[in-house]
Amino acid sequence: MSELLVPFEYNYMVKAIWVSGLVGATCAFLSAFLMLRGWSLMGDALAHSIVPGVAGAYLLQIPFAAGAFIAGFLASIAMWFVRQQSKLREDAVIGIVFTSFFAAGLLLVSINPTAVNVQSIVLGNILGISDDDAFQVVLIAAVSLAILLVKWKDLMVVFFDETHARTVGINPTGLKLLFFTLLSACTVAALQTVGACLVIAMVVTPGATAYLLTDRFGWLLTLSVLIGGLTSMVGAYLSFFLDGATGGVIVTLQTLLFLAAFVFAPKHGLLAARRPHASGGSAQ
Amino acid sequence: MNAHADLGANPKPPVDAARERPSDRLPSISAENITVAYSNGHVALENVSFDLAAGTICGLVGVNGSGKSTLFKTIMGFVRPTRGSIRIAGMPVDEALKANLVAYVPQSEDVDWNFPVLVEDVVMMGRYGHMGFLRRAAKEDHAKVSEALERVGMASFRKRQIGELSGGQKKRVFLARALAQQSRIILLDEPFTGVDVKTESAIIELLRDLRARKHLMLVSTHNLGSVPDFCDQVVLINKKLLAAGPTETTFTQANLEKAFGGVLRHFKLGGADLHDDDDRRAVTVLTDDERPLVFYGENGDKRPGSAGKK
Numbered sequence A: 001m002s003e004l005l006v007p008f009e010y011n012y013m014v015k016a017i018w019v020s021g022l023v024g025a026t027c028a029f030l031s032a033f034l035m036l037r038g039w040s041l042m043g044d045a046l047a048h049s050i051v052p053g054v055a056g057a058y059l060l061q062i063p064f065a066a067g068a069f070i071a072g073f074l075a076s077i078a079m080w081f082v083r084q085q086s087k088l089r090e091d092a093v094i095g096i097v098f099t100s101f102f103a104a105g106l107l108l109v110s111i112n113p114t115a116v117n118v119q120s121i122v123l124g125n126i127l128g129i130s131d132d133d134a135f136q137v138v139l140i141a142a143v144s145l146a147i148l149l150v151k152w153k154d155l156m157v158v159f160f161d162e163t164h165a166r167t168v169g170i171n172p173t174g175l176k177l178l179f180f181t182l183l184s185a186c187t188v189a190a191l192q193t194v195g196a197c198l199v200i201a202m203v204v205t206p207g208a209t210a211y212l213l214t215d216r217f218g219w220l221l222t223l224s225v226l227i228g229g230l231t232s233m234v235g236a237y238l239s240f241f242l243d244g245a246t247g248g249v250i251v252t253l254q255t256l257l258f259l260a261a262f263v264f265a266p267k268h269g270l271l272a273a274r275r276p277h278a279s280g281g282s283a284q
Numbered sequence B: 001m002n003a004h005a006d007l008g009a010n011p012k013p014p015v016d017a018a019r020e021r022p023s024d025r026l027p028s029i030s031a032e033n034i035t036v037a038y039s040n041g042h043v044a045l046e047n048v049s050f051d052l053a054a055g056t057i058c059g060l061v062g063v064n065g066s067g068k069s070t071l072f073k074t075i076m077g078f079v080r081p082t083r084g085s086i087r088i089a090g091m092p093v094d095e096a097l098k099a100n101l102v103a104y105v106p107q108s109e110d111v112d113w114n115f116p117v118l119v120e121d122v123v124m125m126g127r128y129g130h131m132g133f134l135r136r137a138a139k140e141d142h143a144k145v146s147e148a149l150e151r152v153g154m155a156s157f158r159k160r161q162i163g164e165l166s167g168g169q170k171k172r173v174f175l176a177r178a179l180a181q182q183s184r185i186i187l188l189d190e191p192f193t194g195v196d197v198k199t200e201s202a203i204i205e206l207l208r209d210l211r212a213r214k215h216l217m218l219v220s221t222h223n224l225g226s227v228p229d230f231c232d233q234v235v236l237i238n239k240k241l242l243a244a245g246p247t248e249t250t251f252t253q254a255n256l257e258k259a260f261g262g263v264l265r266h267f268k269l270g271g272a273d274l275h276d277d278d279d280r281r282a283v284t285v286l287t288d289d290e291r292p293l294v295f296y297g298e299n300g301d302k303r304p305g306s307a308g309k310k
Ligand SMILES: Nc1ncnc2c1ncn2[C@@H]1O[C@H](COP(=O)(O)OP(=O)(O)OP(=O)(O)O)[C@@H](O)[C@H]1O
Pocket: B038, B039, B040, B042, B043, B044, B062, B063, B064, B065, B066, B067, B068, B069, B070, B071, B107
């Protein structure tokens, strides 16, 4: 039994568990919104778009996170702008913008070969995160979470019906700008925990799982945050026994939960769809 | 043509800016010489001017593609006029929207029907302009939502997910949201399309109530027959303003023929078809949609009423 408590004896493990949980919860919050507007792949796109920012940051001797954030932010604004100005669909827009950013990143890396520690960007390194980095990640996640908690209803109206949002005095442009800023910041934070490849899972899977379980946005957010936060904490804890690969463990847990919801969800699950008269309980 | 019609049943509100909160101002809409062109170069409205004041239900009538929806979008500021301007309660459009002065029910809702919100959540969104920073619903907000759902006959559907409704039911939910919003100006783009007659009557009743409380409503419709029933003003457009003014003097056969040209189905029954005696009066039936409009009299000069509603 006491063997199970061993991870808590190590400072770095305790730190990793809390940091992962916070990042996981914040990403999950964002995932609830992203999933709904066909922007799901944006997290992945952002993670790739960050490469030129990181390479540029090394070139210019500015902090890694600052460069990453700027690149991510520019990419998300570019995607949003192209989407607004043309009638291209989200998937095409995301594809175009992120490949061009990624290409620019590769170019920078190849011109300046010593630049980036690719390993830690691709896989993340939460178990070995420095105190400074941990502080940075916690700050980003905490501030984002606080803003989201205050503004989620306004964001919901903007995502659901922009036209109506304007008539109740909400400024959709400002809110979207806010949202994409938070998304970029949280992508950078998640990058340091689970790595570029798995950021996408953090900002899609919890929201998608919760979506199968409820028809109310408030509940969807709650479930999503719980799923994201808990799987991240448990994942970090388990990765102690599995030696590294924290991101892999977290995302595996999230996937298992998703599969469970996909099969057993009371209304939208596979079994419910098979059952006759399954979707009762709403209005008569 | 540049008709500038003053439609106000009531005098214009005094332009006294510092008077009170903007949301308390008397509602009014004033379009001045607006011309609207879409990005493909198509000019959808040309030199349209009119004024509407508080306590009015104004019918907006015209053929398909005459620019009715465009006019609504211009009033809402989604499309910017290339020339001319619109003022709402004496304010520019954006300011008026910020003040929760205008509720809008578009012709078709551009929303994601799979969005995880229930009917009552959607109607509650209408209340956001009345809530504080955190948008927490008070007792009054819940009451208004229930009331609005009751009015459109959707109370028993309040726990349904929004996509799990029929077309007409969806329409009614968005009407309920506009009602719950309690804005003093309500823009309704074809609210009766796909809505059954019972609900239509209930909505008209409601609009009359709001008119009595000095609200201003602009309603586009193809149901010509119901226009004289509930509209006290009409605006006829076909890219340009054709006519505007009180229903009695503006909603005439001559003006309608101008608005609809040959599109209108037109039946004239008279003489032996209608009377046994030598009566020269005839029944003229004009129809654009379900409810025909009937004129009766020697030259169709009797006040129009609606057929099938006697
Ligand atoms: N987004 C757009 N881009 C270009 N042209 C448009 C656009 N929307 C509408 N139009 C054109 O502008 C004109 C007016 O359209 P509008 O939608 O205002 O008509 P309407 O009076 O509402 O018709 P309906 O009775 O069918 O609803 C039409 O000729 C239409 O083809």
